[in-house]
Amino acid sequence: MEQVPLSHVLILSSILFFLGIYGFFTRRNLITVLMSIELILNSVNINFVAFNKYLYPHQLEGVFFTLFIITIAAAEVSLAIAIIINLYRRFNTIDIDDTDTMKY
């Protein structure tokens, strides 16, 4: 069976990555911003798995790295959610533009 070429996978991950960047910069809702970060992380995961599969098929480092990233991303999400909940309690909003008190 003919394989999907590597470049396709990389294009996919690039699209995901820039979608994430775009979301990160344009969304006003903190939850959506968080989701955008997840998109960026997942595009990296795809890269890891793809490179592992196509370039070093006899090794597993890329897959392991992906697993680690997923774990850490889960932890990071829980932290971020906790921060967002605290923000909400304090400001009654999770709009990123309203939470700008930490400045000069």
Add this chain to the structure above:
Amino acid sequence: MSYDLSSEIILFLPLLSFLLLSLFGKRIKPEISGIIGTMVLAFVAFLSLYVAFGYFFDFGKVDGVYVKHIVTQFSWLRFNENLSIDMGIVLDPISVMMLIVISFVSFMVHLYSNNYMKGEERFTMYYAYLSLFSFSMLGLVVAVNIFQMYMFWELVGISSFLLIGFYFTKPSAIAAAKKAFIVTRFADLGFLIGILMLSYGAKTLDFFVLIERLTATGSPYIASFTASSFLGLSTLSWALLLVFAGGAGKSAMFPLHIWLPDAMEGPTPVSALIHAATMVVAGVFLVARLFPIFAISAPDALHIIAYIGAFTALFAAVIATTQTDIKRVLAYSTISQIAYMIFALGVAGWGEGNNEGYTASMFHLFTHAFFKALLFLGAGAVIHAVHSNEMKDMGGLRKALPITHITFLLACLAIAGVPPFAGFFSKEAILSAAYNANLPIFYVGVFTSGLTAFYMFRLYFRIFWSKPAVKHEGHGHESHTWAMNIALLVLAVGAVFAGFIPFGSFVSAEGKAIELPFHLMFSITPVLVGLIGILIAYVLYGKKNDLPARISNSVSFVYQSAYHKFYIDEIYLFVTKKILFNLIGRPSAWFDKNVVNGMINGSASGTVMFSGAIKKMQSGRLQTYAMFFLGGVLILAALLVIKFI
């Protein structure tokens, strides 16, 4: 107990007492602190006598010559292999002699102060300061290293400052303390430069190595030191004169004498201890310590010192005849007597037959300590009874204060050089040394001794006679000042008998015993001059009359200028306030305000402006920060791409 241990205890016991009294002074009752201070000094005085006895009769003499005995020495600050600042204790004839003088007079003053300072608010601190002073002065005389001496020199300066300003609520006391400190500090600048020059020339700071290197014939150090000269004096002479400048400041030699009369603002016992008997002779001691270098390698510097001494002796004596504050009379008398010691050193030379001036100077230092301390303590007793320093408030006190009267009379006889009291012997030795070395100085000395007799007896008659004897209203004032009476009586014994000590066999420049010359024929002139001075004083002041006023009016110009201390203070004020302040002070104030402050303020306001301009970057918006971050990453990526293409 061994002599070495004793001399260490002598030094450190007063320090301990200072620490105890100053740290725990609040918890100690004033009476107890007075007793502690007095007991400590009594013990120190006893140990000093013990050590002196041991030094002079037991271990000090080697082959008929008194040699130095280093008790302890360790290097405190090491610069390199050869140069270090050492701390230590040395015993030699002059330091042992000074130990006796300091500890004994200090003990008497401690004892006396129990009565005199009774009821003072800061009684405990007073004793703490006295202990600090005793420690510093003892450390000064046993110093092995010129820098150690310098440090203790400053310590006595600071204790003097603290004690002059003891009544710190009085503006005049504060001013006097500052004046004393600034004038002596100014002189000590010369001392420091002198030390640095000496140590540069001789590559050492140790007294004895210094003396050895700068006196040995053909020593390379002397050759390099005397190679260059300035204004006709070699570098070595300049160095020694700068060192002497420090001594002149402490010993109140003209023109640095202005602080001493003002220092009389301190409590009277302090004047007796610091400003009469011990600290002010530190300058004499310093010259005596370095005497071999002066005498062998820089006799020209010694001549200058002799002339400064002779001039100061006469100058201060003239002023003393016109002063009306009894403590100021004594202060000028002190200046005059110290000047005697200085010119006695100045006329001395090195070698057999020339060096009697050295012994005479030390002898006079020794006897002067007793009778001058006695005079001050007596004056203190008078002030204590009359509550005034002015002569016009006194007179006819001979019945009211019999003990003070007798002891004061004895001290006056001693300082006037009447045989057989202590001052006679030492003054004769000085005058005979001057007679053999330098006739003009001898005549100045004789004339000054007449003046001395005159002003001392003027003081005596105006305090105790002059008016009909009154029973002072403080009826039987002396009956409840037993400590003061004891101190006066003990010092009177010293003032009467100290002259009989065969001083020449103990203290001399080379350590060999010398015979102080004593010729009956020679003594007649000075004694006669002294007696004439006393007679004049009796005629003028024995009974109240208008003769003194008539005389002072007839020579009103001379009298007025002497009364105003020849306007030296005014000259100083003119030089400092009008010239120095205007020419240096104001421009530097302007420079400081505009240039230095301007630079600092300018850099501060520049920072403020810059931060104001860039603070907007810290907006608190998460996405803006992320944008910066992304921008940075993109730039780095671009750099990477450029590098690899």
